[in-house]
Amino acid sequence: MKKIALVTGARKGLGYAWCQELARRGYTVLLTARRLDKARPAAEQLQGEGLDVVPYALDVTDESSIQQLAAEVEGAYGKLDVLVNNAGINSGTRAQGDKELLAKNLTLKALAPSEVLNMVNVNAIAPIIVARNFQRLLTQADDPKIIHIGSWFGSITNTQRGGNYSYAVSKSALNMMNRSLAHDLAADKITSVVVNPGWVSTDMGGARAKFTPQESVTQLIDHVMDRISLADSGKFFNYDGEIYPW
Numbered sequence: 001m002k003k004i005a006l007v008t009g010a011r012k013g014l015g016y017a018w019c020q021e022l023a024r025r026g027y028t029v030l031l032t033a034r035r036l037d038k039a040r041p042a043a044e045q046l047q048g049e050g051l052d053v054v055p056y057a058l059d060v061t062d063e064s065s066i067q068q069l070a071a072e073v074e075g076a077y078g079k080l081d082v083l084v085n086n087a088g089i090n091s092g093t094r095a096q097g098d099k100e101l102l103a104k105n106l107t108l109k110a111l112a113p114s115e116v117l118n119m120v121n122v123n124a125i126a127p128i129i130v131a132r133n134f135q136r137l138l139t140q141a142d143d144p145k146i147i148h149i150g151s152w153f154g155s156i157t158n159t160q161r162g163g164n165y166s167y168a169v170s171k172s173a174l175n176m177m178n179r180s181l182a183h184d185l186a187a188d189k190i191t192s193v194v195v196n197p198g199w200v201s202t203d204m205g206g207a208r209a210k211f212t213p214q215e216s217v218t219q220l221i222d223h224v225m226d227r228i229s230l231a232d233s234g235k236f237f238n239y240d241g242e243i244y245p246w
């Protein structure tokens with residue numbers, strides 16, 4: 001039976017590239033976005049390349065939406081081989097040009113607890129809740145894997161300047177969340193890792209970034225996803241396959 005992969009936040013950017021690359025490698029890919037009318041055109045574009053990509057709606061902060069999708073996936077496929085927890089926001093995508101809102105996420109002076117909590121919810125808690133709801137389906141696969149998209153901004157070791165409170169804290173928290181998750185999923189033989197995709201040219205990363213989404217994802221699959229085993233669960237990997245410092 002073909003391998004099944006599900007990617008969150010996949011209508012554009014890195015999530016879209018994950019869908020394209022996994023489908024090119026023979027997976028049936030479930031391309032999810034907050035709204036079905038946004039997921040559909042993205043999936044149709046990939047179907048136009050002859051790829052096996054199916055659109056679904058999923059807001060990762062809405063557990064009823066996650067449960068509904070898990071039930072649909074169970075009915076249609078009965079298993080899940082790979083879960084890519086890609087959906088995320090940073091201060092810029094959150095603020096959408098609103099300078100006051102941006103400052104509430106970035107600066108010590110304006111920092112707003114509700115903003116920090118919102119980003120932690122989307123970037124650190126939601127991936128774990130998604131994983132929890134797909135745990136049973138993942139156990140039905142031969143070598144199930146969860147790839148959480150983290151960030152170098154989540155590295156405490158490498159933090160050399162102030163500001164960026166919300167995003168950095170959320171991605172750092174994701175590492176801790178995954179460390180616990182990995183222990184909880186070990187009995188089910190589910191491998192769960194966080195990866196740093198590098199600086200990537202998306203709406204979030206901007207045009208000056210080092211990698212295209214395709215370049216980043218290809219490295220992540222070749223150097224991390226295809227090489228990891230259960231012994232690596234809970235680790236934080238760089239796109240080149242090296243361990244990234246916490």
Ligand code: NDP
Pocket residue numbers: 008009010011012013014015033034035058059060061086087088089090093122149150151152196197198199200201202203204205206209
């Ligand atoms: P984009 O802003 O292009 O894409 C982010 C995607 O996440 C969007 O499709 C967005 O949906 C989706 N999303 C946000 N909130 C939710 C939600 N509640 N439910 C479902 N989907 C949601 O950014 P990237 O592609 O660059 O980012 C992908 C991941 O990579 C993120 O986790 C990011 O933090 C991480 N990352 C990116 C880096 C970079 O340089 N680009 C560097 C390090 C990490 P919508 O379109 O509806 O807003």
